[in-house]
Amino acid sequence: MNQEMNRPSQASSMPVDLPYICRHLWKNIFVILMSACIVGIAAFVGLDMYMGSSYTASMNLSVIARDNSETRLNDGSLNTAITRNLNVLNSDMLVEQICKDSQIERLPGAISASQVADTNMITLNATASSAEEALRLLKSALESYPTLTGYFESGYMFRNLTALSADNIQKQDARPLYYAALAALLVLAGGVGLTAFLCMSTDKVYNRQQAAMVLDIPVLNTIHYFRKKKNQKAILISDSATTGDYEEELDRLTTRVESEMNKNDQKVLMVTSIRENEGKSTITVNLALNLSRRGKKVMLIDCDMRRPAVAKIFDAEVEEGTALSDLLAGDSTLKDVMRRDSRYKYLRCVFQNKAIAEPDKLLEDEAFKTLLRKIASRMDYVILDTPPLGIVRDAEIISAATDSVLLVIRQDLAHASEINDAVDVLDETGVTVLGGVLNMAFGDKNSVSRNKRYEKYYYGYGDKNK
Incomplete structure (x- = not known):
């Protein structure tokens, strides 16, 4: 497909969806x-146990010419001498010399030296776990340093500006709480960064603009999250509790679906999804209701014989022997299973009351195709609610007997790769994929109050024999 060929260049210009990132941050917060x-x-526990206070003994040294020549203090060689001495004081050579003179394997602390800015002064510091060790370490450094001066030629020397005294020792209290808080902040920042990275690199469908770039099918419309009212079992456009916004969005979807089907003189529409809990049954029922409102004769059939949902949405009771499975098994006639409701003049329904074992065998039978052809000859539209395409093969079997397919795509759940693979499977059956509808969506000014999920109708599709 041309869209598939252009996808690499489109992906490079993929917009960053901040609301999508924020939703996932909130979800994982x-x-x-x-x-x-x-x-x-x-x-904190580890640092508090092993981290103790430290002590730093300091001494100020000045770099002067050995012959006290004032001219040597002003020439550029002074800076070179200071740099050279700093390098030695901060080198491993001094550490090795101190260990050698003190006959120890490793220093009980650390030695560091730094220049006082814009002066010929150097501050030498010795840090250890006790004041006594710090003072001893500083003394060892001062005694060991002259031994190393023989390795380089210099006309300069050190002069002590401060005495080697306990008065020049400073205590640094341990701060386990500070470092523990810093570690927690790093993990927090890492979690936020990782979540943002995963959101930007995912191929989950998270808005309509991105869907147009990554999918092989058009997105016909977006249906947002809508809050169900108290005691409202399902969101139906025939229910006075359902908001006008939902009806408007569903009406736009119906118009586009009807237009696409009329172009090719199609009557039988299969509505499916890739995964469970994408809200496809609610979309299917409302699509059928909307078409019937327009004066179209519509037959709505619940072809999901693993987790039937249409009867639950209508809150209808299905008597024994009046389900689709009974019709396909030859135990009932179409007249026996077809349901009418005075509230919906142009709508007829065929329900499924319970899960059955191996429904794919009934769907593969020629009787199913014959049934659809018979119904299509009498109705303007036949709308089929089917199991998720990505979980069981029922929907693929049904698609071979239908004219067109509408894919329900739940925002932030379905992956583009899964959807495109499913479209390829449907193309092989010869059915027309009209497009997709982005369902349960957030992301614009109209979705502020849409913070409750639709009813979940599917559980445990893994076992076909349930």
């Missing part, structure tokens, strides 16, 4: 915060 807290607490 508990895990991120808990991880940060656990790391912070563990760091």
